[in-house]
Amino acid sequence: MEAINTALVLIDLQHSNVERTLAPHASQRVVENCARLAQLVRRKGGTVVYVRVLVNELRQQPADISVGRAPSAPPLPAQAWEIVAGAGRQDDDIVIDKRQWGAFHGTSLDQQLRRLGVRTIILGGIATNFGVESTARAAQDLGYALVFAEDAMSSIKAEMHQFAVQNIFPILGRVRGTDEVLAML
Numbered sequence: 001m002e003a004i005n006t007a008l009v010l011i012d013l014q015h016s017n018v019e020r021t022l023a024p025h026a027s028q029r030v031v032e033n034c035a036r037l038a039q040l041v042r043r044k045g046g047t048v049v050y051v052r053v054l055v056n057e058l059r060q061q062p063a064d065i066s067v068g069r070a071p072s073a074p075p076l077p078a079q080a081w082e083i084v085a086g087a088g089r090q091d092d093d094i095v096i097d098k099r100q101w102g103a104f105h106g107t108s109l110d111q112q113l114r115r116l117g118v119r120t121i122i123l124g125g126i127a128t129n130f131g132v133e134s135t136a137r138a139a140q141d142l143g144y145a146l147v148f149a150e151d152a153m154s155s156i157k158a159e160m161h162q163f164a165v166q167n168i169f170p171i172l173g174r175v176r177g178t179d180e181v182l183a184m185l
């Protein structure tokens with residue numbers, strides 16, 4: 001994997017998600033691993049992208065189980081969608097704002113990555129089976145090679161994370177631990 005043609009895409013490392021109880025990996029571990037990946041990708045000449053969901057504008061479709069805010073809930077403060085400081089975002093990194101689970105639909109992410117010659121995407125973030133998986137499926141549809149940093153992502157339930165990591169992601173790309181991804185770069 002050539003770092004120059006690689007983008008690290010980190011999903012929703014924002015206060016509203018990082019402050020939740022996650023499993024199987026604690027949010028602090030996820031954030032630390034994402035920051036480690038970002039530092040090396042940058043150093044090797046790759047692209048680092050931080051994606052955040054504008055939580056007050058998140059599409060709420062009718063569903064049997066809601067994982068977001070109730071439509072009648074008061075708006076969250078702007079800090080809710082700010083990337084947490086520990087995630088290592090720098091001024092030169094790309095920031096993508098979204099209003100749904102996946103990072104491609106309705107955003108400029110694909111266009112920006114193609115202009116930079118990106119062919120491989122490393123994925124991490126919160127939550128594994130929501131934002132990360134939705135982004136991965138779209139990336140695969142668009143022809144990107146995928147690498148999943150398994151311990152740089154987590155979900156609201158361990159079994160949700162494990163299902164995606166064991167059953168979905170190996171079909172879409174390569175599943176590795178953060179240390180393995182760092183060694184691949």
